[in-house]
Amino acid sequence: MSELRWTKAEKIVAKRVFEKCYQRECEAVLAKLKERVATADKPSDIWLIHDFLTEELKKIEDKYDYRYSILIFVFARLLKEGWLQESDLDGIEEDKIERIKYLATYNQK
């Protein structure tokens, strides 16, 4: 895929979208954490909660990599996983949106 150029206006949108997805995903982790903690009542539960958090935070750290060279792939993954809505991309050039949608339907895990 050729190098994509992001205009100044697109960069503003992209940064806001990226942060919105990050916020959504963190809120989901926090909600799951609250559920787990509410029903925890024995020592082993604490270890399980820690393992859960370690895994979730690792996934988030790996995923939220804000570099323009890979942003299309990051957005494709977020779209596929449901953190990103197509409507969030208003303000991004159509060509990029098409690539994001195309990638989201293929080999993103």
Next chain:
Amino acid sequence: MSELRWTKAEKIVAKRVFEKCYQRECEAVLAKLKERVATADKPSDIWLIHDFLTEELKKIEDKYDYRYSILIFVFARLLKEGWLQESDLDGIEEDKIERIKYLATYNQK
């Protein structure tokens, strides 16, 4: 310190005491975790909670080492930190209790 011999009866008491302290300390961690999670409302809180848990579980894992060769030191630390009450040691020989109390007042951190 010369090697201490633990009688069969003492071992039963020691194991029970050890587990009781472990249970108490885990309950305290869980209570703190519940407090922190209840007031968490932003992404950075999740990382702070994870750091808190990592640190607490590391301390617990290091501390709760059930080997008779070091049990006097483990109990001394637990006594100093308040997880162990002197009355928990009923059934352990007086000589050992004195050593535990002595060590608890000195260089245990």
